[in-house]
Amino acid sequence: xxxxxxxxxxxxxxxxxxxxxxxxxxxxxxxxxxxxxxxxxxxxxxxxxxxxxxxxxxxxxxxxxxxxxxxxxxxxxxxxxxxxxxxxxxxxxxxxxxxxxxxxxxxxxxxxxxxxxxxxxxxxxxxxxxxxxxxxxxxxxxxxxxxxxxxxxxxxxxxxxxxxxxxxxxxxxxxxxxxxxxxxxxxxxxxxxxxxxxxxxxxxxxxxxxxxxxxxxxxxxxxxxxxxxxxxxxxxxxxxxxxxxxxxxxxxxxxxxxxxxxxxxxxxxxx
Amino acid sequence: xxxxxxxxxxxxxxxxxxxxxxxxxxxxxxxxxxxxxxxxxxxxxxxxxxxxxxxxxxxxxxxxxxxxxxxxxxxxxxxxxxxxxxxxxxxxxxxxxxxxxxxxxxxxxxxxxxxxxxxxxxxxxxxxxxxxxxxxxxxxxxxxxxxxxxxxxxxxxxxxxxxxxxxxxxxxxxxxxxxxxxxxxxxxxxxxxxxxxxxxxxxxxxxxxxxxxxxxxxxxxxxxxxxxxxxxxxxxxxxxxxxxxxxxxxxxxxxxxxxxxxxxxxxxxxx
Numbered sequence: 001x002x003x004x005x006x007x008x009x010x011x012x013x014x015x016x017x018x019x020x021x022x023x024x025x026x027x028x029x030x031x032x033x034x035x036x037x038x039x040x041x042x043x044x045x046x047x048x049x050x051x052x053x054x055x056x057x058x059x060x061x062x063x064x065x066x067x068x069x070x071x072x073x074x075x076x077x078x079x080x081x082x083x084x085x086x087x088x089x090x091x092x093x094x095x096x097x098x099x100x101x102x103x104x105x106x107x108x109x110x111x112x113x114x115x116x117x118x119x120x121x122x123x124x125x126x127x128x129x130x131x132x133x134x135x136x137x138x139x140x141x142x143x144x145x146x147x148x149x150x151x152x153x154x155x156x157x158x159x160x161x162x163x164x165x166x167x168x169x170x171x172x173x174x175x176x177x178x179x180x181x182x183x184x185x186x187x188x189x190x191x192x193x194x195x196x197x198x199x200x201x202x203x204x205x206x207x208x209x210x211x212x213x214x215x216x217x218x219x220x221x222x223x224x225x226x227x228x229x230x231x232x233x234x235x236x237x238x239x240x241x242x243x244x245x246x247x248x249x250x251x252x253x254x255x256x257x258x259x260x261x262x263x264x265x266x267x268x269x270x271x
Numbered sequence: 272x273x274x275x276x277x278x279x280x281x282x283x284x285x286x287x288x289x290x291x292x293x294x295x296x297x298x299x300x301x302x303x304x305x306x307x308x309x310x311x312x313x314x315x316x317x318x319x320x321x322x323x324x325x326x327x328x329x330x331x332x333x334x335x336x337x338x339x340x341x342x343x344x345x346x347x348x349x350x351x352x353x354x355x356x357x358x359x360x361x362x363x364x365x366x367x368x369x370x371x372x373x374x375x376x377x378x379x380x381x382x383x384x385x386x387x388x389x390x391x392x393x394x395x396x397x398x399x400x401x402x403x404x405x406x407x408x409x410x411x412x413x414x415x416x417x418x419x420x421x422x423x424x425x426x427x428x429x430x431x432x433x434x435x436x437x438x439x440x441x442x443x444x445x446x447x448x449x450x451x452x453x454x455x456x457x458x459x460x461x462x463x464x465x466x467x468x469x470x471x472x473x474x475x476x477x478x479x480x481x482x483x484x485x486x487x488x489x490x491x492x493x494x495x496x497x498x499x500x501x502x503x504x505x506x507x508x509x510x511x512x513x514x515x516x517x518x519x520x521x522x523x524x525x526x527x528x529x530x531x532x533x534x535x536x537x538x539x540x541x542x
Contacts, residue, residue, distance in 0.1 A: 004407070004420070004423075005406065005407045005410045005411075005414070005416065005420065006398065006403040006404075006406045006407050006427075008406060008410070009398055009402065009403060009406040010398060013398070056363075060359055060360075060363060063359060065354070065355035065356045065359060066356050066359065083336070084336035085336045085337050085409055086406070086409075088331055088334065088336060088337065088359070089331075089402050089405055089406055089409075091363075092327075092331060092362070092363070092366065092402050093397050093398050093402040093403075095363065095366055095367065096366065096393050096396050096397040096398075096402065097393070097397055097398065099370045099389055099393045100389075100390060100393035100394055100397060102389075103374075103386045103387075103389035103390035103393060104390060110382075111381075111382040111383035111385070111386040111387075112382035114382070114386040114389075115374045115382040115385040115386045115389070116374075116382075118370055118371075118373075118374035118385075118386070118389050119371060119374035119375055122367050122368070122370045122371035122374060123371055125367050126364050126367040126368055126371060127277065127280055127281060127284070127364050127367075127368065131280065131360050131363050131364040131367065132277040132280060132364075133277075134360055135276065135277045135279060135280040135357070135360055136275070136276045136277050138356055138357075138360075139276045139279070140276075143276070145276065149275070149276065152275075156277075
């Protein structure tokens, strides 16, 4: 940790990224890396980069001008613990650091792999991915969107990064296109599962279980997949999609145990 | 431009990055690229990425929780024209897009060059560069820092990106280490010149000339290099540093005309 007046920035970044969380995205990177015998060191570095990117998105999402949340993982949000300016900067810096790590020699010896990781994560988290989805999400609180738009919102906001994590192992392992495409399919279904499960938990779990405010989608009048499909319909969809996701893993046999566990976790998680 | 509800995000990004500005950083990328016969297409893409990164930093800097500015380049700032949430997202997305562009195949055929560009820009704009400097800057408004810390703040906040722009041509052109180091030296001195000139303009120029609020450093009680050196001392330092910067360009002869012009511009600019 650097000393000097900028130490506060590092402190806020550490608070944001080391304060718990499920580490679901790094788990997916580890799982997809396991399919191709990728070095643990490389998978961990990519997992760390993705987790930093995820943490940045939460820090900015929690800001007063966005979701205005005081609580995250049972702790004060970054702008509550520090201040708004520090939260904006800490998020910006985590995003930047994610790309620095991916592009670093130490992540992979092959620069083509590094450039591809940067490109893939940037696409997944930009205007056609996560932040584009967040923009739609903000507007969904005031406007009525149809089912197609809500699906697209979810795929962009949460799905794109999850898809990237499922592909990351294939990029690191320089996998053949068919195997990589199988992981894209797996990641797409898993991402949708994750979102449906999240929407269900927002309705059924307590704030204590979740470590953050619940019921807020309904309170904000937000259109969710569960709102469209109903609770029972959503649960059926979740089962269906997670089975479908699992089928994409068939070519990998037993090496896919971690990714299979990820799909099981998604439909069973309680927070 | 995409249609759909996320079009507002793209609109805000375009507003932030296409609404004028000196394009000083892309000019430096073009100037350093000219030294090594880099393809114009590659230099333009890197210049665009750097300008997007610069625009993101301005959008976030102008937010109410940061500098709280209503005016930028004579126009309403992004959060005034749109809203705060959109400004946060537009900044995030411009930062992300900068890295996407650098990592894209279309920027350079050699992936090592692309990875190095990403790594260099990320380092220059992260905790040990721009955002770290911004953190110190925020604290400098309330605390007294010594000359060394103010110098370090400026080098991090503005200098690091300018240094990167001056090196970008060497990265794109796969220049030898000695030539690259000459550009690092040039960039460091030029960055400091740029900051001193900026501080001087904050005192001597009108808001109309600058297209933004002036005199705000003094009003905020911010320690600047001009505050430390005095106006006359700062002007002398500016002359000295710009001459010193020019000397680094000697090995390049006439091909350095653009970069020489950049140094001249910095000491003569009126906005």
